[in-house]
Amino acid sequence: MIDISHITVDLVKSISLFKPETTLIATFLLAMILDMAFKKSKNIAGYIAIAGLLITAIFLFEQTGANYKAFSSLLVVDSFGQFMKFIVLMSSLIIIVFSFFSDELHNAHTKLGEYYTLIIGMTFGMFLLVGSSNLIMIYVAIETMSISSYVLAGYTKEVKRASEASLKYVIFGAVSSGIMIYGISILFGLTGSLNLFEINQFLVANKVATIPLLLSGLMILSGFGYKISAVPFHFWTPDVYEGAPVTITAYLSVASKAAGFAVLLRFFKTGLLDSIPGTSEAWQLLGSIDWHYVIAVLAVLTMTLGNLVAVWQTNMKRLLAYSSIAHAGYLLMAVSVMNDNGVSAVLIYFFFYMLMNLGAFFVVQLVANKLNSEEVEDYNGLGYRSPVLGVCMTVFLISLTGLPPTSGFIGKLYVFSAVINSGYLWLAVIGVLNSVVSLYYYVKIIRNMYLRDVESTKSKLVFSPVTIAIVLLLAVPTLLFGVYFTPIIEWANYSMNIFVGN
Amino acid sequence: MDLITIAFYFFGALTIVFGAVVVFTKNIMHAAFSLLFTFFGIAGLYVLLSADFLAITQIMIYIGGILVLIIFGVMLTTRITGVEVKSGKIGKVQLAVAGLLTVLIAATLIMIFTTSNWYTADSVPLNSTVNEIGTALLTNYLLAFEAASMLLLIAIVGAAFIARKKH
Amino acid sequence: MEIGLTHYLIISAILFSLGLYGIITRKHAIMVLMGLELVLNATNINFIAFARYGGMNIEGHIAAIFVIILAAAEAAIALAIVLNIYQNFRHVNVDEVDNLKG
Incomplete structure (x- = not known):
């Protein structure tokens, strides 16, 4: 017999901290079963999913203040994870609500049961990823979220471009996670452990050769970089x-970017840093590798490429894709300073980014419902055809650019001040220049909405009050948090402290 | 040369030669069957590394599962008898660049692998790893084990949805 | 020379590179997947070799088991998507599936 008494004590505590994830699993199963039972209703699984996410939110809220290594250090429950999980949870909720109003989904000749179910599955994967502190757990969590997202990307499977998107996503995704796990195997060979805390202790105590450590780090970064669509792992994104x-x-x-950034930060802070508790100074890096510069170079490449290519785009979704690459660059800039201010800037930026980016995409969805088009040209005169939508879209775009008085400005302010405070002035300058470039393509859309086709007598676009209310629910906070942040x-x-063990 | 050395070189050669056939052959069926020998060679290497459970798992899941899946995929998406089975061509320059890149990566990796200090410890040979693996899966790796079951459920739901015919 | 850790690592390195070569040069989606399987197998050789010479560390075996499980799940999903592509396009060459460009 094996003595497992010490395991059971840990397990009882762990399970009580695992309630949010358990709720997600229960929701997943319930949604699947009820969808089969009630075949008539297309959205039944969606309602279950919303209920499940709300219960998850309650359990997540209960965890405030918890700081624990759960399940034999496979998972960490901390306030940083809680913040990121809330971001993931809120975006899942908002996306499910968006889906109720998507003609694209409802006109497809498929049921929507699996759609909502898989969103819950993906949320579960992201929750695990945010908390993982073991390399195998990270791999399992990344795959859980990826596999759901591969299917979701091609959910309208009779539409050629959706199935194409899904093929590209799965091929690139599988390759990048394959390279990541190869990097993990090298790190395992160097340190003899898969647990981030033990890896950290080993690296503190022993001197490890630089080149293999750098190689394994870069390979692991390719897996994370894929999720946050950082250059050069971005080519699937558009x-x-x-x-x-x-x-x-x-x-x-x-959401998947949030999870990617969470695991990136946790990997660096828990695994590769000398843990000196309670310092907000720059984290002490282990080994002779200057990870600051590796990340900073990635950040510069990512935002520059994202912004420059976005300028040429004529399709709204593609434009927002490049814009999201650029935003990943700004966020990486905050990661590259590697101190607690940087973490806090990432968290702040992410909250605002969620509001404005989801808002912009919802407007794109509503317009596509009516006009059956995603071309920037078709936004001509939108400001007159639907004044409310036009104003809201303007708010989102200004916020994405990062101009006051929107919340996007506050987010960028904190990112830039974190970067400047750490002495990376050159990085901040590149960031500001990039923001100027981004102004061009965001303003191009606003110009199309208000200054083009003013005289033409295109019919007014009427949107249902509910959808307008949802847009306003996203637009008003975007403005409000710009003033009262x-x-x-x-x-x-409060959430910026990543748990690094005792 | 003792028996272990001979076995190592046999399985190693099997793995690499057929691995090369997988990526160089033009015929997709040949590639699939070469993959079988590669997997088999790797299972042999596992035995030499005293990983008995992994060797069996390799044969059962890789050869019995994944490879069969791949062959089904090939048969469902290409006409076996026609010329279609051959995969498309890529320009000579691209091939050369890819080949050069590959050699470079291989050289770098081998250089790193041969010169670095790895974490090593005296090993206690085990009669069987099954016990240890079972214990680890249900204690320290319990959550990963459960998460993997959730992942498989998601994969089943997703694959069934994508692959089934239109309603 | 006695067979040691390095020998296994060299096999893994060669297999990894071959897999990458397959991924880069192949057009047929299933061929790309086969290249990927080589990469994952190279990973597993690493894990088990490090486990064997790192004091029979069972963690390496656990890692390899998870890699196998996830490879199976990933292959299933990828092949389902490939089948769907085939129904829509009547071929599965990755770079000919390119309606999306910009």
Whole structure:
């Protein structure tokens, strides 16, 4: 017999901290079963999913203040994870609501049961990923979210471009996760452990050769970089974003990025840093590798490429895809400073990014419902054809550019100040220049909406009050948090401490 | 040369030669069947590394599962008898660049692998790893084990949805 | 020379490179998948070799088992998507599936 008493004590505590994820699994199963039972209703699984996510939110809220290594250090429950899980949870909720109003999905000759079920499955994967502190757990979690997202990207499977998006996503995704796991195997060979805490202890105690460590780090980064669509792992992004249903595009651009950034930060802070508790100074890096510069170079490449290519785009989804690559670049900039201010800036930026990016995608979805088009040209005169939508879209775009008085400005302000405070002035300068470039293509859309086709007598577009209300629910906070941002800042500062063990 | 050395070189050669056939052959069926020998060679290497459970798993899941899946995929998407089975061609320059890149990567990896200090410890040979693996899966790796079951469920739901015919 | 860790790692390195070559040069989606399987198998050789010479560390075996499980799931999903592509396009060459461009 094996003595497992020490395991059971840990297990009882762990399971009580695992309630949000357990709820997600229960929701997944319930949605699947009820969808089969009630074949008539297309959205039944969606309602179950919303209920399940709300219950998950309650359990997640209960975890406030928890700091624990659960399940024999496979998973960490901490306030940083809680913040990121809330981002994931809120975007899942918003996306499911968006999906109720998507003509694209409802006109497809497929049931929607699996759609909502898989969104829950993906949320589960992202929850695991945000908390993972073991390399195998990270791999399992990334695959859980990826496999759901491959299917979701091609959910309208009779539409050629959706199935194409799904093929490209699965091929590139499988390759990048294959390279990631090869990197993990090298790291395992160097340190003899898969647990981030033990890897950290080993690296603190022993001197490890630089080149293999750098190689394995870069290979692991390729897996994370794929999820956050950082250059040079971005080439799937435009095609998948354009081909997938709008709701899923929006989802990938926010939630899966959030999970990717969470695991990136946790990997660096827990695994590769000398853990000195309670310092907000730059984290002490282990080994002779300067990861600051590796990430900073990635950030520069990512935002520059994203912004420059976005300028030429004529399709809204493709444009927003490149814009989301650029935003990943800004966020990487905050990661590259590698201190707690950087983490807090990432959290703040992400919250605002979620609101504005989801809002912009919802407008794209509504317009596509009416006009059956995603071309920038077809937004001509939108400001007059539907004043409310035009104003809201303007708010989202200004916020994405990062101009006051929107929340996007506050987000960028914190990112840039984190970068400048750490002495990376050159990085901040490149970031600002990039924002200027981004102004061009965001303003191009606003110009199309208000200054083009003013005289033409295109019919007014009438949207249902519910959808307008949803757009406003996203647009008003985008503006409001631009002025009254203290609660978010406080929440992010409270959440910026990543649990690094004892 | 003792028996272990001979066995190592046999399985190693089997793995690499057929691995090369997989990526160089023009005929997709040949590639699929070469993959079988590669997997088999790797299972042999596992035995030499005293990973008995993994060797059996390799044969059962890779050869019995994944490979059969791949062959079905090939048969469902290409006409076996026609010329279609051959995969498309890629320009000579691209092939050369890819080949050069591959050699470069291989050289770098081999250089790193031969010169680095790896984490090593005296090993206690085990009669069987099954016990240890079972214990680890249900104690330290319990969550990963359960998460994997969830992942498989998601994969079944997703694959069934995507692959089934139109309603 | 006695067979040691390095020998296995070299086999893994060669297999990994071959797999990458297949992924880069192949057009047929299923051929790309086969290249990917080579990469994953190279990973597993690494894991098990490191486990064997790192004090019979069972973690390496666990990792290899998970890699096999996930490879199976991934192959199933990828092949389902390939079948769907075939129904829509009547071929499965990755670079001919390119309606999306910009």
